[in-house]
Amino acid sequence: MVDEKHCPTCRQLHLFRRVTPAEEVHIAREVGVAEARGFWRCTNPGCLWVQPYHVQKRGFELPKETFG
Numbered sequence: 001m002v003d004e005k006h007c008p009t010c011r012q013l014h015l016f017r018r019v020t021p022a023e024e025v026h027i028a029r030e031v032g033v034a035e036a037r038g039f040w041r042c043t044n045p046g047c048l049w050v051q052p053y054h055v056q057k058r059g060f061e062l063p064k065e066t067f068g
């Protein structure tokens, strides 16, 4: 399941997908387990942007060394 959203890192529309379990574990350390379940990631190669489905301002970039 993917959905097209504006990515602030790519500065254009890109397909987003739900985060993987490994990504969710990392995100949960940042925002808590409950909120991490609602995160989506930009699928543009090399892009590390993740965000809650509807809330771009609460998104952030995953660490490149782990998820790049």
Ligand SMILES: [Zn+2]
Binding pocket: 007, 008, 009, 010, 011, 014, 042, 043, 044, 047, 048, 049
């Ligand atoms: Zn992106």
